[in-house]
Amino acid sequence: MAIYANDPRRKSWINVPEHSDFPIQNIPFGVFLTRDDVITIGTRIGDTAIDLGAMHQLGYFRDIPLTEDIFLQDSLNDFISDGKKTWRLVRNRIAEVFDVNTPDLQENEAHKKIILFGLDEIEMQLPVQIGDYTDFYSSKEHATNVGSMFRDPENALLPNWLHLPVGYHGRSSSIIPSGTPVRRPNGQTLPQGADTPVFGPSKRVDFELEMAFVTTDANTLGEPIPIAEAEDYIFGLVLFNDWSARDIQKWEYVPLGPFLAKNFASSISPWIVTMDALEPFRTASPAQQPAPLPYLRQERPGSFDIHLEVDLIPDGSDATTICRSNFKYMYWTMAQQLAHHTVNGCKVNSGDMMGSGTISGPTPDSYGSMLELAWAGKKPLTLEGGQTRTFIEDGDTVVFRGFCEKNGLRIGFGEVSSRLLPALPL
Numbered sequence: 234m235a236i237y238a239n240d241p242r243r244k245s246w247i248n249v250p251e252h253s254d255f256p257i258q259n260i261p262f263g264v265f266l267t268r269d270d271v272i273t274i275g276t277r278i279g280d281t282a283i284d285l286g287a288m289h290q291l292g293y294f295r296d297i298p299l300t301e302d303i304f305l306q307d308s309l310n311d312f313i314s315d316g317k318k319t320w321r322l323v324r325n326r327i328a329e330v331f332d333v334n335t336p337d338l339q340e341n342e343a344h345k346k347i348i349l350f351g352l353d354e355i356e357m358q359l360p361v362q363i364g365d366y367t368d369f370y371s372s373k374e375h376a377t378n379v380g381s382m383f384r385d386p387e388n389a390l391l392p393n394w395l396h397l398p399v400g401y402h403g404r405s406s407s408i409i410p411s412g413t414p415v416r417r418p419n420g421q422t423l424p425q426g427a428d429t430p431v432f433g434p435s436k437r438v439d440f441e442l443e444m445a446f447v448t449t450d451a452n453t454l455g456e457p458i459p460i461a462e463a464e465d466y467i468f469g470l471v472l473f474n475d476w477s478a479r480d481i482q483k484w485e486y487v488p489l490g491p492f493l494a495k496n497f498a499s500s501i502s503p504w505i506v507t508m509d510a511l512e513p514f515r516t517a518s519p520a521q522q523p524a525p526l527p528y529l530r531q532e533r534p535g536s537f538d539i540h541l542e543v544d545l546i547p548d549g550s551d552a553t554t555i556c557r558s559n560f561k562y563m564y565w566t567m568a569q570q571l572a573h574h575t576v577n578g579c580k581v582n583s584g585d586m587m588g589s590g591t592i593s594g595p596t597p598d599s600y601g602s603m604l605e606l607a608w609a610g611k612k613p614l615t616l617e618g619g620q621t622r623t624f625i626e627d628g629d630t631v632v633f634r635g636f637c638e639k640n641g642l643r644i645g646f647g648e649v650s651s652r653l654l655p656a657l658p659l
């Protein structure tokens with residue numbers, strides 16, 4: 234089925250500001266609370282939020298097989314379970330309704346009052362109920378940088394890294410939407426030169442520039458997803474700030490990997506941009522040498538050209554863009570991650586979230602964490618206004634932005650923004 238929603242010539246009767254991440258070709262999905270305290274599933278064009286629950290009740294999806302309450306829910310999980318064909322039908326229909334050449338809703342003032350909201354009239358929620366969250370470690374530059382700092386520059390990559398997408402199971406309960414403040418965690422750390430740990434606020438709170446993909450029900454327990462089908466089970470992507478406490482991490486991570494250093498907060502952008510909307514920006518991932526095992530070989534280009542930026546904003550100060558990276562730098566693709574995740578028969582459900590791992594590029598200004606940008610505290614960053622930073626300080630706000638741009642078409646994710654609060658008193 235064609236993706237009519239992607240037609241780059243299409244114009245909407247809803248105003249789309251210049252450089253908006255949300256032209257009519259985007260049509261992301263999210264969940265919001267309306268001014269009437271109703272939770273609904275919606276989409277967005279320009280700076281207008283669109284209530285899909287109300288649209289469905291008013292008959293705008295009548296030719297698509299959908300249950301009556303599919304959009305009147307507090308999560309996208311059931312809609313995502315309906316599968317790729319339904320996602321595509323719904324996006325195509327939304328594109329048609331909001332096309333400048335379609336009069337139906339455009340000329341129905343009563344319906345517009347019910348369906349359309351300004352962004353200041355809504356409050357974005359988590360878009361899915363996240364059952365399981367997995368975090369990968371798929372940027373070669375990031376793994377090399379961290380391996381150099383934490384272990385040995387000569388053997389920065391461990392022997393498994395070039396053969397499989399390394400990952401671990403994270404904690405879905407602490408994934409929060411953009412705008413929710415994050416509390417500096419208390420925990421155990423081993424001070425430099427000491428041989429017994431101390432307890433207190435982490436001194437090395439960091440962000441990790443990641444993206445995460447959201448899956449649909451993909452397989453039954455015991456059955457793998459072949460790599461050629463893997464993308465069919467990916468609904469879309471969000472920006473993902475995987476907050477990390479480096480000093481806690483360094484002490485606790487041997488031998489089972491990340492634990493309390495990683496599970497205190499992960500912040501996501503609220504609109505899920507679909508794989509269909511990203512299709513025009515598909516691109517090759519880095520060449521893989523050695524060639525992966527056959528179950529990880531992907532025939533078509535498996536990455537997407539998504540510009541990523543990180544702003545750091547100290548309390549009461551101006552923003553400084555401290556990192557510019559790109560999703561296409563990832564060594565392992567999403568399809569490879571999902572094929573690997575399920576090759577042992579592990580079941581994946583609707584609403585599961587898979588983090589890419591920190592996305593670092595080849596140059597020092599493209600590193601996706603403070604750990605790398607300030608090289609474990611050795612090279613402090615100077616911000617606009619003269620302040621310096623090695624890690625994130627109380628009151629700092631970290632903002633990620635992500636967007637694709639090609640031939641005058643821009644599809645973006647908006648932002649994920651979160652402010653770090655001081656630790657709770659001991």
Ligand code: CA
Binds near residue numbers: 368475588591
């Ligand atoms: Ca991570």
